[in-house]
Amino acid sequence: MLTGAGVSAESGIPTFRDALSGWWARYRPEELATPEAFARDPDLVWRWYAERRRHAIGADPNAGHRALARLARLGPRVTLVTQNVDGLHQRAGSAAVHELHGNLTRARCSREGRVVETDRWDATTAPPCPTCGARLRPDVVWFGEPLPARALEVALEAAAACDVFLAVGTSNLVEPAASLPWIAAAAGACVGVVNLSPRGQRTGPRIHPVLGSAGTVLPALLEAAWPRT
Ligand code: NAD
Numbered sequence: 001m002l003t004g005a006g007v008s009a010e011s012g013i014p015t016f017r018d019a020l021s022g023w024w025a026r027y028r029p030e031e032l033a034t035p036e037a038f039a040r041d042p043d044l045v046w047r048w049y050a051e052r053r054r055h056a057i058g059a060d061p062n063a064g065h066r067a068l069a070r071l072a073r074l075g076p077r078v079t080l081v082t083q084n085v086d087g088l089h090q091r092a093g094s095a096a097v098h099e100l101h102g103n104l105t106r107a108r109c110s111r112e113g114r115v116v117e118t119d120r121w122d123a124t125t126a127p128p129c130p131t132c133g134a135r136l137r138p139d140v141v142w143f144g145e146p147l148p149a150r151a152l153e154v155a156l157e158a159a160a161a162c163d164v165f166l167a168v169g170t171s172n173l174v175e176p177a178a179s180l181p182w183i184a185a186a187a188g189a190c191v192g193v194v195n196l197s198p199r200g201q202r203t204g205p206r207i208h209p210v211l212g213s214a215g216t217v218l219p220a221l222l223e224a225a226w227p228r229t
Helices: 035-040 042-058 063-074 088-092 149-161 177-186 214-225
Strands: 080-082 097-099 102-109 136-140 164-168 190-195 207-211
Touching: 035 042, 042 102, 042 136, 063 088, 063 214, 080 149, 097 149, 149 177, 164 177, 164 214, 177 190, 190 214
Parallel strands: 080 097, 164 190, 190 207
Antiparallel strands: 102 136
16 A cells, blocks of 8 residues: 555645645745755755644544555555655554655654654754754655665565555655556556546556545445445
């Protein structure tokens, strides 16, 4: 199972690439989500992530997040891999979430990489690490940075071994996550691609597009497979 920003859209969290509502319509990614941007203007980057963090913490998980949490409890072995950084899967009750792009509700030291507890999210400047004094940064993966090795390993292994792969609410543009559905299809899995729009989605043998919102399609899939009687 691979999720992207579309799963959180119905919680009011903008996706990156939806033209009207996406964060990228207001800011240029290369200005804010790169190590170079942080080196150039850490305070601007800190404030932008702090605003996104406030937004994520103020949002509630939606029916799509809850359906995925319920799916894992119903019995099938589910590996939940997400590109989302908002923590909503965990708040919906998903116990094991493999975060490919980190989590913007956490901060870490920009020098030593250690995750750090901080109550300084409202600071107008990126706060110092309490241990070494280097600036704190959000615990997310920026463009040009490597993904967390363990989460990527789990994702690749699950894609290659699964019977069914669901890609939900992702534009499938950001590698290496974008390759996961095709790895699964090439290994013989049945791949469902749940998205509001067919735009930009690849097709091929064993790939089954399902048009609709995550908050509608995922509960309906569960209901069809495990009707609540
Ligand atoms: P994206 O913005 O590139 O694509 C979102 C996709 O979701 C689009 O294809 C869109 O058609 C679809 N979509 C929109 N609303 C939907 C809905 N209700 N139901 C189903 N599909 C819907 O997002 P992505 O592919 O996840 O891009 C990857 C990058 O975006 C990652 O780096 C990720 O960290 C970051 N991101 C995360 C969040 C978050 O954590 N919520 C928000 C914005 C961006």
